[in-house]
Amino acid sequence: MSGIYIHIPFCKKACTYCDFHFSTTFEKYRSEMVTAICSELIMRKETLQDQIIETIYFGGGTPSLLTEEELNIILSTIREKFEVSVDAEITLEANPDDIDVSKGEAWGRLGINRLSIGLQSFHSESLQWMNRAHTVEQSLACISIAQAAGINNISIDLIYGLPSMSDEVWREEIRTALQLGVQHFSAYCLTIEPNTVLSSWVKKEKIQPATNELQNQHFTILQEELTNAGFEHYEISNFALPSFVSKHNSSYWKGAHYLGVGPSAHSYDGKYRSWNIANNQRYIKGFEENIPAYEFELLTKENRFNEALLTGLRTKWGVSLVELEAIFPLTPLFYKQLEELKEQGWLEVRDEVMYLTNEGKSWADKIAQDLFV
Ligand code: SF4
Structure with a gap:
């Protein structure tokens, strides 16, 4: 999609x-x-x-x-x-x-x-x-x-x-x-x-x-x-x-590919993330002169791991531990943090998928950061 x-x-x-x-x-x-x-x-x-x-x-x-x-x-x-x-x-x-x-x-x-x-x-x-x-x-x-x-x-x-x-x-x-x-x-x-x-x-x-x-x-x-x-x-x-x-x-x-056009818009193709210049005149000039003004970065495994956590945990679909492991190996420190978050009542794991609890939803970004590589 x-x-x-x-x-x-x-x-x-x-x-x-x-x-x-x-x-x-x-x-x-x-x-x-x-x-x-x-x-x-x-x-x-x-x-x-x-x-x-x-x-x-x-x-x-x-x-x-x-x-x-x-x-x-x-x-x-x-x-x-x-x-x-x-x-x-x-x-x-x-x-x-x-x-x-x-x-x-x-x-x-x-x-x-x-x-x-x-x-x-x-x-x-x-x-x-x-x-x-x-x-x-x-x-x-x-x-x-x-x-x-x-x-x-x-x-x-x-x-x-x-x-x-x-x-x-x-x-x-x-x-x-x-x-x-x-x-x-x-x-x-x-x-x-x-x-x-x-x-x-x-x-x-x-x-x-x-x-x-x-x-x-x-x-x-x-x-x-x-x-x-x-x-x-x-x-x-x-x-x-x-x-x-x-x-x-x-x-x-869910990590689908998308093209973002217009000033400041971001795009993602599965490997690269790019973002257009956030300046209307320079954006227009770039296309008039055929030299579009944008920047891009190649996403590392660490970036993709952290993004999967940051976005997935916010959703009802949660984050699959199997899919995370496929991006970057899960470390003993990761599992230690995971246990602590479960004990706090902020996170639960069902069928190898992590979900935020209702209480955890108030702290979504902090929880994801605790689990980052
Ligand atoms: S300035 Fe107001 S209307 Fe314009 S994008 Fe921001 S929130 Fe929306």
């Missing part, structure tokens, strides 16, 4: 917490960006030669800012140059303020069959604090608008662990979201990333980050509410109704 990711580096506003690559001043060069993305798809088509494309994912940034024509140019290039499965999952990330019936219908015409909506919250203060471009009314209305346009595989993003967010407010957010009738949730704990507005607020002591206890408590509430509502917790931040697991994101966690 292979996938294509397209990074659209445009946003209306800069959210306070965001460290993705994007620009808010893109109108002058938006068509050059679409042309450069298509040039990259054509230039790198050999990367996924002889492979069927099962998933296409427009991420960003804000892909819902693209017009029907711009999306069509990119999708037509993909369909022309790659072998795309007839039932490929084609996802578009959209922000609530970009969703209207005519856009939804246009997305349907293009074959986009899944929306991932950056809704984040139903509270005005939280949306303003995060500098989101949409309102609570838009958060509440966007799902029914998308459904009216015929899209019935919808995921929403929510953010928890804001410093001022109480348990009650968070529980209410989830319950409001559940009433919207979506099939998938991605819920992220707010983190303070370097070079964001939030990190400057922390440095200036304008805000006090939430404690780990508060964030873990929110995570527990999230698990309770969504699993009680019939959602499967299939990855630390992701919950789905049966048969609505994101195929695209799951393929990353």
